[in-house]
Amino acid sequence: MPNAEPLLIVGSIAFDDLDMPSGTFRDVLGGSSTYSSLAASLFSPARVVGVVGSDFPEAHLDAMRTRNIGTDGVERVAGKTFRWHGKYSADLSSRTTLDTQLNVFADFRPKIPASYRASPFVLLGNIHPSLQIDVLDQIERPRLVAADTMNFWIASEPQKLGEMLGRIDLLIINDEEARQLSGIQNLCKAASDIRKRGPSHLIIKQGEHGALLFDKGGTFFVPAYPLEEVTDPTGAGDTFAGALVGYLARRSSSIDSPHALRRAMFFASALGSFCVEDIGPKRLLTLTRVDVASRIDAFRALVDFGGSLALD
Amino acid sequence: MPNAEPLLIVGSIAFDDLDMPSGTFRDVLGGSSTYSSLAASLFSPARVVGVVGSDFPEAHLDAMRTRNIGTDGVERVAGKTFRWHGKYSADLSSRTTLDTQLNVFADFRPKIPASYRASPFVLLGNIHPSLQIDVLDQIERPRLVAADTMNFWIASEPQKLGEMLGRIDLLIINDEEARQLSGIQNLCKAASDIRKRGPSHLIIKQGEHGALLFDKGGTFFVPAYPLEEVTDPTGAGDTFAGALVGYLARRSSSIDSPHALRRAMFFASALGSFCVEDIGPKRLLTLTRVDVASRIDAFRALVDFGGSLALD
Numbered sequence: 166m167p168n169a170e171p172l173l174i175v176g177s178i179a180f181d182d183l184d185m186p187s188g189t190f191r192d193v194l195g196g197s198s199t200y201s202s203l204a205a206s207l208f209s210p211a212r213v214v215g216v217v218g219s220d221f222p223e224a225h226l227d228a229m230r231t232r233n234i235g236t237d238g239v240e241r242v243a244g245k246t247f248r249w250h251g252k253y254s255a256d257l258s259s260r261t262t263l264d265t266q267l268n269v270f271a272d273f274r275p276k277i278p279a280s281y282r283a284s285p286f287v288l289l290g291n292i293h294p295s296l297q298i299d300v301l302d303q304i305e306r307p308r309l310v311a312a313d314t315m316n317f318w319i320a321s322e323p324q325k326l327g328e329m330l331g332r333i334d335l336l337i338i339n340d341e342e343a344r345q346l347s348g349i350q351n352l353c354k355a356a357s358d359i360r361k362r363g364p365s366h367l368i369i370k371q372g373e374h375g376a377l378l379f380d381k382g383g384t385f386f387v388p389a390y391p392l393e394e395v396t397d398p399t400g401a402g403d404t405f406a407g408a409l410v411g412y413l414a415r416r417s418s419s420i421d422s423p424h425a426l427r428r429a430m431f432f433a434s435a436l437g438s439f440c441v442e443d444i445g446p447k448r449l450l451t452l453t454r455v456d457v458a459s460r461i462d463a464f465r466a467l468v469d470f471g472g473s474l475a476l477d
Numbered sequence: 478m479p480n481a482e483p484l485l486i487v488g489s490i491a492f493d494d495l496d497m498p499s500g501t502f503r504d505v506l507g508g509s510s511t512y513s514s515l516a517a518s519l520f521s522p523a524r525v526v527g528v529v530g531s532d533f534p535e536a537h538l539d540a541m542r543t544r545n546i547g548t549d550g551v552e553r554v555a556g557k558t559f560r561w562h563g564k565y566s567a568d569l570s571s572r573t574t575l576d577t578q579l580n581v582f583a584d585f586r587p588k589i590p591a592s593y594r595a596s597p598f599v600l601l602g603n604i605h606p607s608l609q610i611d612v613l614d615q616i617e618r619p620r621l622v623a624a625d626t627m628n629f630w631i632a633s634e635p636q637k638l639g640e641m642l643g644r645i646d647l648l649i650i651n652d653e654e655a656r657q658l659s660g661i662q663n664l665c666k667a668a669s670d671i672r673k674r675g676p677s678h679l680i681i682k683q684g685e686h687g688a689l690l691f692d693k694g695g696t697f698f699v700p701a702y703p704l705e706e707v708t709d710p711t712g713a714g715d716t717f718a719g720a721l722v723g724y725l726a727r728r729s730s731s732i733d734s735p736h737a738l739r740r741a742m743f744f745a746s747a748l749g750s751f752c753v754e755d756i757g758p759k760r761l762l763t764l765t766r767v768d769v770a771s772r773i774d775a776f777r778a779l780v781d782f783g784g785s786l787a788l789d
Binding site (some may be wrong): 208350450457468470 | 769777
């Protein structure tokens with residue numbers, strides 16, 4: 166990775182208990198920063214900031230370290246690791262939270278190690294917007310700050326969320342969050358509204374239906390890859406975000422090109438398509454850049470119309 | 478249109494009564510062959526075969542004729558024209574049929590005028606599969622036959638539908654129809670199953686989420702155009718199909734290129750995006766090729782990632 170710049174990722178590290186149509190899976194490695202960093206590290210050195218409890222196996226952190234992920238920012242504190250228990254519908258199109266145990270995550274205050282403070286690329290995972298701001302206060306001005314959020318913060322912390330939006334370059338949310346945040350049903354209008362609040366770039370994810378980018382260059386769309394088997398959508402959004410910013414960090418010399426973010430979206434969608442192929446982050450843990458290049462070839466075919474769209 | 482070949486379209490001609498969030502609209506010009514022919518005629522001479530009642534204004538047929546649509550195959554019989562009454566949900570994502578009056582359409586038996594029998598391109602709109610077969614029996618072997626169908630025929634006429642599938646080149650249906658027809662939830666697997674039954678090309682429409690093509694060249698995706706205002710989705714699918722086959726007929730000299738159908742899907746999606754901008758076929762009736770070229774430019778930007786997807 167000749168020009169690859171490091172990427173700071175702040176978010177949750179968790180155990181997930183997953184009730185899937187294919188079976189039940191307990192103590193699955195989860196959390197937004199886990200998925201994001203595993204995806205990002207295919208492209209650039211990732212640096213994770215998060216918290217785990219005394220029950221969290223060191224082997225998981227070892228696995229991350231062997232995959233180009235720095236864990237100096239992962240705090241281990243007495244108590245249990247954040248745990249989420251979810252149940253998916255038969256067609257995997259919806260899920261219900263059965264239980265959330267914040268545990269050590271309840272008192273999480275991100276502490277950015279001194280060696281991470283000059284990270285040129287930053288991804289703020291879905292945590293309290295005050296904590297996202299707290300991270301930005303601890304670091305030097307990066308080249309690009311991307312952030313995620315969720316319905317819970319949109320409803321309960323509109324003021325802090327608004328402050329956070331004013332300090333980021335790219336917001337990555339899903340369609341329902343975009344509608345809730347803007348109060349506007351139409352996604353194009355919702356995007357205009359949200360971009361006025363701060364982020365010059367907005368990506369609206371639509372799950373199996375792809376993702377839209379809105380920026381000064383206009384509107385861009387990347388499809389999701391049509392898969393024959395989808396096993397577990399958990400973490401696909403975090404994987405998308407991690408791969409996106411990781412790819413931008415890898416190609417840091419060209420991020421001012423209007424196509425940079427558009428190309429990154431293909432890699433983000435490609436990594437998301439791998440993520441859903443197995444339970445938890447299992448597929449991401451074995452993924453190589455050769456696999457990624459092969460999926461990107463398939464994406465290229467998926468959108469290839471021969472270059473010209475002439476009427477005659 | 479130097480190389481544009483004529484296109485035969487068989488389907489319904491109707492009055493639609495539309496209960497929209499924006500108001501109620503009565504006696505709106507409707508029917509699959511109306512939408513399909515208005516879209517197709519932007520690209521190639523269209524020839525419509527259908528039936529209307531004594532209540533159908535000649536002015537509607539005049540409007541079609543001035544737009545490069547042949548109406549020699551439109552039979553006028555005593556009685557009332559087919560009428561559909563539907564009500565849309567507030568966000569236009571679903572609709573309920575309040576009333577269907579088949580009227581003169583109940584006894585419709587397509588009679589292909591002698592001058593239409595050598596049409597090189599054929600679009601069989603959503604009518605009884607026996608009637609679709611009946612059309613194929615009346616014509617000379619065309620270069621390309623495309624067909625639509627619906628859940629009602631999939632459930633009630635599986636045998637006749639199977640026979641029809643064995644005689645067409647391209648099936649254009651939506652995602653729910655593909656799942657129902659194949660009995661398979663996953664669209665990639667459903668597509669493989671359906672293609673084995675006859676059509677070498679299959680397009681699965683996903684409404685506001687675009688459309689997928691499955692053929693021997695692999696899988697291709699075209700997005701829907703993200704619009705700021707959607708007024709009425711009625712007829713968008715028929716418009717898509719009409720524009721698709723109309724574009725192929727216009728570019729008949731190159732339809733053996735693997736990109737021909739892929740390019741046609743952009744024009745199909747573009748016309749679909751115009752259709753939904755106003756009530757019924759209102760926007761299609763004022764549409765020009767200049768408008769189409771401008772929307773195609775916007776589509777080009779929507780999918781433009783600069784051509785290369787290099788990792789480094």
